[in-house]
Amino acid sequence: MHTHAAALAPAFAPALIAWQRSHGRSTLPWQNTRDPYRVWLSEIMLQQTQVVTVLGYYARFLERFPAVSALAAASEDEVLGLWSGLGYYSRARNLHRCAQDVVARFGGRFPASAQELQTLPGIGRSTAAAIAAFCFGERVAILDGNVKRVLTRVLAYEADLSRSANEKTLWDAAQQMLPAPAAGEASGADDTMARYTQGQMDLGATVCLPRQPQCLICPVQRLCRGSAAGNPERYPVRERRLRRSAQSLWLLLARRDDGAVWLHKRPAKGIWAGLHSLPVFDSEEALQAALPPQAWAAAVMQPAFVHVLTHKDLHLHPVRVAARADLQGLPPLDGSGRWVSAQEWPGLGLPAPVRRLLEDEH
DNA sequence: GTCCCGCAGC
């Protein structure tokens, strides 16, 4: 697929860089540093969460884990607890594993190339490129959601991005749009790549907005083919629509008078991997089978509710049972299952619907 | 309903 990247490239990067200097963001706590640890931590958090929310978590993580070695040495539960409320806990687990990898494989220093960075858990092509551009000045393209929007608009890129071949073409275009290679040899000496990378992120976050692109104040409007056509907001083009299936889960809800709840740690694979959760069953019968007959007889069905994931509607059916000392030993309530006090559970990594259920319930 | 980004399974 052909794009106009080559034609636009000479004017695009200089205009974006100049704009970043004058109008871009420059005071966020993870800016003005070339420390890969700080840049990496912010990039992972920003993948899923808005800047204002990340600020608090970022500060708390840095305070508790000033260096990657401290994060690597922590327990997974502590990392998940500090992450609590951010959601997307697989990213927190990858964060922890990545820190351990950096220590074990690279002596506690992040590797200095996008190619090597990408071998670390939780760091994909775009995140690797962002770290390498910010910290090492590497001439390599990022392509996150903001940049996809900016580039497809500037290029008036019509192809359906839900098709991997078209996304690959856009990656190629992103690489072509990079600032011209520095004349000298030391690419890390100046801040061209950092400015350019930050500029794309800033433009996507503050000007080239999803619904209302602010073309009148855009530094690259005179180059932008989408704006010229009068309909920049229709990019990026995505045609595939997902179909969502339904699944029902039964949750065993046991709560003592003092507020403690019975939780267990989920297996490392599958839904809610590694999180603390109420015991989960695939069917009402399975839940019944796990309880003594008298406990089942006294159980009270709570109102069902729906929790929506990208690909699935989870129909959740809480079942309240009397708090009993002998829950222990009942599969699958054995092993990791335990009473968790009302002081402790809010700080654990809990699936959002379970957290909501526990919060609403008292 | 849409989007995010990396991963795992095919």
Next chain:
DNA sequence: GCTGCGGGAC
């Protein structure tokens, strides 16, 4: 290599 998953915010 490609597709679909995962959990939550907007």
